[in-house]
Amino acid sequence: MTNLEGRALSQTHSERIDSPDWRKSACILCECNCGIEVKIEGRRLAKIHGDKQHPTSAGYTCEKALRLDHYQNGRDRITSPLRRAEDGTYEEVDWDTAISEIAARLQAIKDEHGGERIFFYAGGGQGNHVPGAYGQSLRAALGSRYYSNALAQEKTGEMWVDGRLYGGHTKGDFEHSEVVLFLGKNPWQSHSFPRSRPVLKEIAADPQRAMIVVDPRRTETADLADFHLQVRPGTDAWCLAAMLGVLVQEDLIDRQFVAEHTKGTEEVLPLLSRVPVGEYAEQCGVPEDLIRAATRRFAAASSATTYEDLGIQQAPNSTLVSYLNKLLWILTGNFGRPGTMYLHSSLVSIAGSPTGSGTRPKPSRARHVATQAAAKLTTVAAQGVARAVPLAGRSPAPDDVLNALARTAVDRLAPLLSGSLSTAMGSKGNRVTPVTGARIIGGLMPCSSIADEILTDHPDRFRAMWIDSSNPAHSLPDSARMAEALRALDLVVVVDVAFTETARLADYVLPAATQFEKWEATFFNFEFPRNVFHLRAPLLDPLPGTLPESEIYSRVLRELGAVDPGVLDRLRIAAATGRDAFALAFFAAAAADPSLLGKAAYVLHETLGTTLPDGARTVAFLWGAAHMCALANPDAVARAGFDGPGLRPGERLFDAILTERSGVTFTVDTWDDAWNYVRGNDRRFTVAIPSLLDGLADLDEASSSWTTDEFPFVLAAGERRAFTANTIIRDPDWRRRDRNGALRISPADAQRLGLQTGGRIRIVTEVGSAESEVEITDTLQSGHITLPNGLGVDHPTDDDSPAQVGVALNTLTNSRHRDPIAGTPWHKYVPARLEPLP
Numbered sequence: 048m049t050n051l052e053g054r055a056l057s058q059t060h061s062e063r064i065d066s067p068d069w070r071k072s073a074c075i076l077c078e079c080n081c082g083i084e085v086k087i088e089g090r091r092l093a094k095i096h097g098d099k100q101h102p103t104s105a106g107y108t109c110e111k112a113l114r115l116d117h118y119q120n121g122r123d124r125i126t127s128p129l130r131r132a133e134d135g136t137y138e139e140v141d142w143d144t145a146i147s148e149i150a151a152r153l154q155a156i157k158d159e160h161g162g163e164r165i166f167f168y169a170g171g172g173q174g175n176h177v178p179g180a181y182g183q184s185l186r187a188a189l190g191s192r193y194y195s196n197a198l199a200q201e202k203t204g205e206m207w208v209d210g211r212l213y214g215g216h217t218k219g220d221f222e223h224s225e226v227v228l229f230l231g232k233n234p235w236q237s238h239s240f241p242r243s244r245p246v247l248k249e250i251a252a253d254p255q256r257a258m259i260v261v262d263p264r265r266t267e268t269a270d271l272a273d274f275h276l277q278v279r280p281g282t283d284a285w286c287l288a289a290m291l292g293v294l295v296q297e298d299l300i301d302r303q304f305v306a307e308h309t310k311g312t313e314e315v316l317p318l319l320s321r322v323p324v325g326e327y328a329e330q331c332g333v334p335e336d337l338i339r340a341a342t343r344r345f346a347a348a349s350s351a352t353t354y355e356d357l358g359i360q361q362a363p364n365s366t367l368v369s370y371l372n373k374l375l376w377i378l379t380g381n382f383g384r385p386g387t388m389y390l391h392s393s394l395v396s397i398a399g400s401p402t403g404s405g406t407r408p409k410p411s412r413a414r415h416v417a418t419q420a421a422a423k424l425t426t427v428a429a430q431g432v433a434r435a436v437p438l439a440g441r442s443p444a445p446d447d448v449l450n451a452l453a454r455t456a457v458d459r460l461a462p463l464l465s466g467s468l469s470t471a472m473g474s475k476g477n478r479v480t481p482v483t484g485a486r487i488i489g490g491l492m493p494c495s496s497i498a499d500e501i502l503t504d505h506p507d508r509f510r511a512m513w514i515d516s517s518n519p520a521h522s523l524p525d526s527a528r529m530a531e532a533l534r535a536l537d538l539v540v541v542v543d544v545a546f547t548e549t550a551r552l553a554d555y556v557l558p559a560a561t562q563f564e565k566w567e568a569t570f571f572n573f574e575f576p577r578n579v580f581h582l583r584a585p586l587l588d589p590l591p592g593t594l595p596e597s598e599i600y601s602r603v604l605r606e607l608g609a610v611d612p613g614v615l616d617r618l619r620i621a622a623a624t625g626r627d628a629f630a631l632a633f634f635a636a637a638a639a640d641p642s643l644l645g646k647a648a649y650v651l652h653e654t655l656g657t658t659l660p661d662g663a664r665t666v667a668f669l670w671g672a673a674h675m676c677a678l679a680n681p682d683a684v685a686r687a688g689f690d691g692p693g694l695r696p697g698e699r700l701f702d703a704i705l706t707e708r709s710g711v712t713f714t715v716d717t718w719d720d721a722w723n724y725v726r727g728n729d730r731r732f733t734v735a736i737p738s739l740l741d742g743l744a745d746l747d748e749a750s751s752s753w754t755t756d757e758f759p760f761v762l763a764a765g766e767r768r769a770f771t772a773n774t775i776i777r778d779p780d781w782r783r784r785d786r787n788g789a790l791r792i793s794p795a796d797a798q799r800l801g802l803q804t805g806g807r808i809r810i811v812t813e814v815g816s817a818e819s820e821v822e823i824t825d826t827l828q829s830g831h832i833t834l835p836n837g838l839g840v841d842h843p844t845d846d847d848s849p850a851q852v853g854v855a856l857n858t859l860t861n862s863r864h865r866d867p868i869a870g871t872p873w874h875k876y877v878p879a880r881l882e883p884l885p
């Protein structure tokens with residue numbers, strides 16, 4: 048849909064929005080999570096438009112959102128718990144049976160091998176993040192230490208670099224940037240920032256602004272760019288190093304910014320001054336003049352931003368390229384001003400911290416936060432509110448006793464308040480996996496290592512896997528080996544909406560409500576200066592037989608006896624008394640038993656959750672998130688309208704989250720605040736990362752090609768197209784174009800192989816082969832071929848037999864090709880050959 052069409056649709060639907068049949072929600076197909084309004088007919092999402100009141104998307108959607116009913120009413124939804132029988136078939140069992148058997152088997156594995164041998168893989172893609180909080184509760188109850196999700200095959204290299212440079216996640220103010228550089232990123236199709244297509248068009252139409260694209264493909268974004276650095280696949284490191292060489296050698300860096308805001312440049316700049324720009328330009332296949340011109344334009348801009356994505360994050364030298372990308376904007380001083388890069392607040396962290404500190408407050412700030420919390424809680428106690436709380440079953444206590452209790456509670460709670468929940472659960476530091484010693488980043492184990500941690504006789508191998516809203520048998524590299532690993536486990540439990548490829552390998556499959564049948568949210572809240580969180584109310588009741596994940600987890604935790612029922616009873620009584628009483632009771636209980644904090648989502652579901660309106664029990668844990676956010680960012684939260692004494696700001700923020708259907712601006716920062724999110728007392732960027740400087744120095748001698756005579760093509764496995772999404776869309780009819788997901792190939796290669804558009808081809812790689820339709824396109828270089836993401840899943844046909852449309856990419860990818868630091872797989876650089884079919 049064009050923007051004009053979108054505007055027309057918005058105008059026509061505004062007359063109908065008062066109808067009770069139109070309800071607000073969000074698209075769940077990319078991290079933008081654009082606000083939508085949905086017309087419900089029966090159980091169908093009959094019509095969908097952009098929500099003009101949404102604080103970030105403001106009525107915008109792309110074409111993908113308009114056909115979400117194909118997700119909601121997919122044919123392969125499951126409506127009963129399933130248990131695998133001896134013969135490999137599945138039988139329906141009732142919920143009580145499934146929960147009690149699963150809890151017993153988890154407990155048995157914990158007793159025999161230890162809870163850390165139970166591995167969790169969960170994440171819920173782009174919009175299903177609430178279950179993650181309950182997953183943490185179950186992990187804490189079982190003593191499970193290892194966890195991963197799809198971010199660990201995409202973003203962990205960047206997270207590792209972020210952690211070392213400044214300790215948090217960065218994004219760019221693209222909408223106001225004079226120059227924007229996209230690196231392995233095609234926002235026309237993969238979006239990632241609000242209103243991406245209108246923003247791209249605005250930049251392209253403005254002669255005072257410029258767009259630079261580094262991409263081996265001539266993407267839709269590259270077509271709009273002023274500079275397209277069309278690198279040979281896999282050579283981004285040489286291109287970025289050449290740009291940095293130009294910056295330093297032509298003295299284009301911002302020396303004042305570098306002097307005031309960085310440390311370690313004495314190790315970095317000499318190396319960049321020696322980069323042989325001409326040789327590296329030749330190595331990456333981009334004319335040297337073009338690299339120099341693009342770099343000069345970037346350096347001359349009054350404001351510039353960069354965005355890297357999977358095109359480089361799933362390719363050779365990915366972590367090094369992330370580092371070089373960030374040096375570009377740091378050395379040119381593009382941080383902390385409108386139109387530049389920023390670090391931001393967060394409501395809930397989607398992963399642990401990159402290096403153990405992450406986006407959490409720096410130590411001095413953490414102490415400040417803890418002190419504030421102590422003062423506020425003591426005030427609450429002093430007000431006598433807590434006299435109504437019959438803690439420990441006793442009669443109301445005198446004020447001095449309650450004050451002492453509050454101080455004790457906060458003393459014990461302070462270390463937990465000042466760190467992330469994952470820190471509290473022991474994921475801090477430079478951890479590695481138990482069998483292969485792979486680096487764990489942000490608490491996430493590399494996806495490429497998971498099968499290796501199972502298919503071994505090592506005593507510390509994983510014995511069980513809990514998989515929620517994820518499809519690792521389909522989405523992780525070398526899916527045949529991943530399937531073998533799943534079969535080797537003692538227990539596999541899958542929680543999902545559909546009978547997925549992974550569900551077909553599970554011992555138990557638990558049917559979840561869809562994202563439109565429960566309270567749900569995404570924690571991809573990365574905006575600045577106004578950061579937004581959108582809690583989505585259910586559009587429909589759960590399909591009979593299904594349950595929201597929160598209820599599934601809570602039933603298992605109850606069966607395990609995860610929390611003393613007496614504690615839960617007392618907290619329930621406090622919750623019935625009021626929020627202040629509950630706050631003191633909860634924090635005091637957590638101070639007395641810090642392990643409760645690890646199970647906070649479950650505890651809040653069972654206590655505070657019973658008092659929440661409209662069945663919002665599922666999201667009771669957001670009460671804790673709102674308070675943490677208000678304590679960590681008091682000024683920014685107050686600017687957003689949530690102020691007052693004591694715990695009022697957190698309470699008011701929580702109430703707004705529960706009631707605002709189009710989303711809530713939870714922080715309003717000033718640009719100076721961007722520096723407050725930089726780790727370290729001196730708030731300087733630590734630009735020298737020794738291992739990556741070694742990698743930069745090694746580029747002189749390193750190979751820039753990994754193809755062979757046997758596999759001469761570079762397959763980019765997972766191209767984002769107009770109608771691709773992640774695999775929650777299983778129905779091929781969702782795609783209005785390119786239904787079968789053709790293999791794209793250059794005209795020169797097609798001619799050499801005698802191929803025509805619409806013909807068929809076999810793709811062969813080191814680990815597998817697949818057949819595909821062919822599409823010839825001049826957007827690709829010779830030697831480069833692409834397949835789209837999200838296809839190749841089984842979907843029932845009219846006669847209920849499963850049919851697969853498109854290529855299941857990970858039948859072709861090899862988990863051995865991975866980044867040496869982050870372990871991220873080379874999905875965008877798969878050596879392959881093509882065999883024409885008759």
Ligand code: SF4
Pocket residue numbers: 074075076077078079080081107108109110111112238
């Ligand atoms: S796919 Fe992304 S950009 Fe498109 S409507 Fe959905 S959330 Fe918005």
